[in-house]
Amino acid sequence: MTVKVLFFAGLREALGTGSEALALPAGIATVGALRDHLAARGQAWAALASMKNLRVAVNQRMVGLDAALKAGDEVAFFPPVTGG
Amino acid sequence: MSVSVQEADFDAGAEIAALSAGRDDVGAVASFVGLVRADKQTEKVGADNTAPVQAMTLEHYPGMTEKALDAIVAGARGRWELQGVRVIHRVGRLVPGDRIVFVAVASAHRGEAFAACEFIMDYLKTRAPFWKKEETAAGGRWVDARESDDHAAGRWESGSD
Numbered sequence: 043m044t045v046k047v048l049f050f051a052g053l054r055e056a057l058g059t060g061s062e063a064l065a066l067p068a069g070i071a072t073v074g075a076l077r078d079h080l081a082a083r084g085q086a087w088a089a090l091a092s093m094k095n096l097r098v099a100v101n102q103r104m105v106g107l108d109a110a111l112k113a114g115d116e117v118a119f120f121p122p123v124t125g126g
Numbered sequence: 127m128s129v130s131v132q133e134a135d136f137d138a139g140a141e142i143a144a145l146s147a148g149r150d151d152v153g154a155v156a157s158f159v160g161l162v163r164a165d166k167q168t169e170k171v172g173a174d175n176t177a178p179v180q181a182m183t184l185e186h187y188p189g190m191t192e193k194a195l196d197a198i199v200a201g202a203r204g205r206w207e208l209q210g211v212r213v214i215h216r217v218g219r220l221v222p223g224d225r226i227v228f229v230a231v232a233s234a235h236r237g238e239a240f241a242a243c244e245f246i247m248d249y250l251k252t253r254a255p256f257w258k259k260e261e262t263a264a265g266g267r268w269v270d271a272r273e274s275d276d277h278a279a280g281r282w283e284s285g286s287d
Contacts, residue, residue: 051257103190125251
């Protein structure tokens, strides 16, 4: 299945990209598995696994790493928010 | 249109007036305006990095931002009897003295208006997908989230309001 992955703020800058369409290998069914899959690219991507306060939204709602994924989902990774 | 995310500045007085325009049941309007401060000391980067903020750029997650703000306003309306709510959050590049955020709440009595205004700001700080990047003479730096903001939002969940 294919999902749309988004990155924001410092994470977007560190990774050098704000979004990509990603065809997931079989077996990647949760946000946490997707996070690990991306982190395995190494270098800057490893930050996804080591960031203590990584936040994730699926289809624009904040979720935990155990959230399930389905084809067409929009998955956003970002640091804790700092608005206001 | 109770929630706006925009680059443009806003007129707080006009927004406050609009909340009670044409009605006679509003007894209180509480409002909050957040501004860019120049004197903020950068944290966790060493004592030498205390350059004043020259500007900041606010990034957000279009689509989710509006949904998150709508959900926060709905949460406030679920807790208190409110007659009107207005939230404006600016994005883009701002300089010290610029307005960043506006929240105003109308209700029959001041208690609900004060409480709901603070509730909305506390949740906006921790749930709405905005990120600030400060510019100083020493370069750009993403602002770290503050634990005190999580505590501020958390107190509304303890049932002790």
